[in-house]
Amino acid sequence: MSKVTTRAYDSAAYIDSPEAVAAFLDAALEDGDAQIIAATLGDIARSKGMAMIAERTGLAREALYKSLSTEGNPRLTTLLSVLKAMGLRLSVTVDTHEAA
Numbered sequence: 001m002s003k004v005t006t007r008a009y010d011s012a013a014y015i016d017s018p019e020a021v022a023a024f025l026d027a028a029l030e031d032g033d034a035q036i037i038a039a040t041l042g043d044i045a046r047s048k049g050m051a052m053i054a055e056r057t058g059l060a061r062e063a064l065y066k067s068l069s070t071e072g073n074p075r076l077t078t079l080l081s082v083l084k085a086m087g088l089r090l091s092v093t094v095d096t097h098e099a100a
Helices: 018-031 034-048 050-057 062-066 077-087
Strands: none
Touching: 018 034, 034 050, 034 062, 034 077, 050 062, 050 077, 062 077
Protein backbone atom coordinates (compact mmCIF):
# COMPACT_ATOMS: atom_id res chain seq x y z
CA MET A 1 0.00 0.00 0.00
CA SER A 2 1.46 3.38 -0.98
CA LYS A 3 1.83 6.13 1.55
CA VAL A 4 -0.34 9.22 0.98
CA THR A 5 1.11 12.59 1.87
CA THR A 6 -0.96 15.69 2.38
CA ARG A 7 -0.28 19.36 2.93
CA ALA A 8 -2.20 21.78 5.08
CA TYR A 9 -4.59 23.99 3.13
CA ASP A 10 -3.36 27.58 2.96
CA SER A 11 -5.97 29.97 1.62
CA ALA A 12 -3.30 32.68 1.20
CA ALA A 13 -1.99 30.71 -1.79
CA TYR A 14 -5.29 31.25 -3.62
CA ILE A 15 -5.79 34.96 -2.95
CA ASP A 16 -4.17 36.14 -6.15
CA SER A 17 -6.19 39.09 -7.42
CA PRO A 18 -7.90 42.21 -6.07
CA GLU A 19 -11.25 40.57 -6.84
CA ALA A 20 -10.29 37.49 -4.81
CA VAL A 21 -9.21 39.71 -1.91
CA ALA A 22 -12.51 41.61 -1.98
CA ALA A 23 -14.63 38.45 -2.22
CA PHE A 24 -12.71 36.69 0.57
CA LEU A 25 -12.92 39.66 2.93
CA ASP A 26 -16.53 40.42 2.04
CA ALA A 27 -17.53 36.84 2.92
CA ALA A 28 -15.77 37.14 6.29
CA LEU A 29 -17.43 40.48 7.03
CA GLU A 30 -20.82 39.05 6.08
CA ASP A 31 -20.26 36.23 8.57
CA GLY A 32 -19.67 38.86 11.24
CA ASP A 33 -17.39 36.78 13.47
CA ALA A 34 -14.50 38.98 14.65
CA GLN A 35 -12.07 36.04 14.85
CA ILE A 36 -12.88 34.98 11.29
CA ILE A 37 -12.43 38.56 10.06
CA ALA A 38 -9.05 38.85 11.82
CA ALA A 39 -7.88 35.50 10.43
CA THR A 40 -9.09 36.43 6.94
CA LEU A 41 -7.11 39.68 7.09
CA GLY A 42 -4.13 37.61 8.19
CA ASP A 43 -4.53 35.30 5.19
CA ILE A 44 -4.77 38.28 2.85
CA ALA A 45 -1.74 39.94 4.47
CA ARG A 46 0.28 36.72 4.08
CA SER A 47 -0.77 36.52 0.42
CA LYS A 48 0.61 40.03 -0.13
CA GLY A 49 3.66 39.55 2.09
CA MET A 50 3.51 40.08 5.82
CA ALA A 51 6.90 41.84 5.83
CA MET A 52 5.60 44.42 3.36
CA ILE A 53 2.41 44.95 5.40
CA ALA A 54 4.50 45.33 8.56
CA GLU A 55 6.72 47.90 6.88
CA ARG A 56 3.79 49.92 5.54
CA THR A 57 1.94 49.91 8.86
CA GLY A 58 4.96 50.42 11.08
CA LEU A 59 3.91 47.41 13.15
CA ALA A 60 6.09 44.43 14.03
CA ARG A 61 5.60 41.41 11.79
CA GLU A 62 5.22 39.12 14.81
CA ALA A 63 2.54 41.39 16.28
CA LEU A 64 0.64 41.30 12.98
CA TYR A 65 0.79 37.50 12.84
CA LYS A 66 -0.60 37.36 16.38
CA SER A 67 -3.37 39.94 16.00
CA LEU A 68 -4.41 38.71 12.54
CA SER A 69 -5.10 35.16 13.63
CA THR A 70 -8.13 33.30 14.98
CA GLU A 71 -6.83 34.04 18.49
CA GLY A 72 -6.19 37.70 17.67
CA ASN A 73 -8.27 40.72 18.50
CA PRO A 74 -6.80 43.62 16.54
CA ARG A 75 -7.47 47.17 17.60
CA LEU A 76 -9.43 49.33 15.20
CA THR A 77 -6.28 51.35 14.48
CA THR A 78 -4.45 48.15 13.53
CA LEU A 79 -7.33 47.02 11.34
CA LEU A 80 -7.47 50.34 9.51
CA SER A 81 -3.68 50.47 9.09
CA VAL A 82 -3.59 46.96 7.65
CA LEU A 83 -6.47 47.67 5.27
CA LYS A 84 -4.77 50.86 4.06
CA ALA A 85 -1.45 49.04 3.60
CA MET A 86 -3.26 46.48 1.43
CA GLY A 87 -4.96 49.18 -0.64
CA LEU A 88 -8.38 48.44 0.85
CA ARG A 89 -11.00 50.46 2.67
CA LEU A 90 -14.20 49.68 4.51
CA SER A 91 -17.58 50.88 3.37
CA VAL A 92 -21.00 50.46 4.91
CA THR A 93 -24.21 49.42 3.24
CA VAL A 94 -27.69 49.01 4.62
CA ASP A 95 -28.70 45.45 5.37
CA THR A 96 -32.24 45.42 4.03
CA HIS A 97 -33.02 42.38 6.18
CA GLU A 98 -32.06 44.17 9.39
CA ALA A 99 -32.98 47.80 8.59
CA ALA A 100 -35.56 49.35 10.85
